[in-house]
Amino acid sequence: MIVGLLLASPAASAATDPPGPSDGALTLATCHGRYTAVMEHARLMGDGADAAAFRRDLLEAMMNAYLAEHAEDRAYSITMMSHRINARAQLRSLFATAAFNSDTRRRRLAAGGILRQIAACDSLVIGRRFTGL
Template identity: 55%
Template sequence: MLVPLCSFAAEGPQPTEQAQALATCHGRYTATVEHSRLVAVENDAAAMRRDLIEALMNTFLAERAGDRTFSIALMRNRVEARSEMRNLFSAATFGQDMRRQRLADGQIRRHLSACDALILGQDVRAF
């Protein structure tokens, strides 16, 4: 009988919705800062938000320091959100289709607005 390689990820309690939202926002703002550097635009506000979210996310990680499954789940969430935002930035900035550019730009704004709401302590169900 073959055991899936990722079966360990299902063990133990999974991160809370709030922890997942912080990881998602950290990934989104990391991609925003990276994109700002790519297009040579200073974006100190995005960098500050990213750093704040990272500090908040690190408190969740510190509370569960011995739980490798927990930290892997958060990092996976962060990496996936970062990848999604990078794709959106690519479409919004370098895409040839104007409609897709507008759609991607709108999605970027919605994602970052949801993260800003999280920072302000509002509902995290927008993720």
């Protein structure tokens, strides 16, 4: 009987836990972080950051809609912010490599990674019809 109680308790607590963010919500958070990195890099390099800021703000509004639906779920918010922060840090690292690394091959690979990540997010904002992806 004790073994049955021990085996049943994790399943019972898992059933009461609210579901985490959907894949779509996590994608919004990831792309928000990426566009934040694009905007920061554009400002650092003296390029126009307006387009990245517009896209970031649009994704932020959509992400905030998800967060508002789950305002009482702290774990949900933490997961969303974690994805945003990690995506931003990852893309900032690629920007640093693409702009400042002494190895031409690494710079080229980093630039390709940046383009792929931003193209994935552009398809959310602009739509596949306009990006051709």
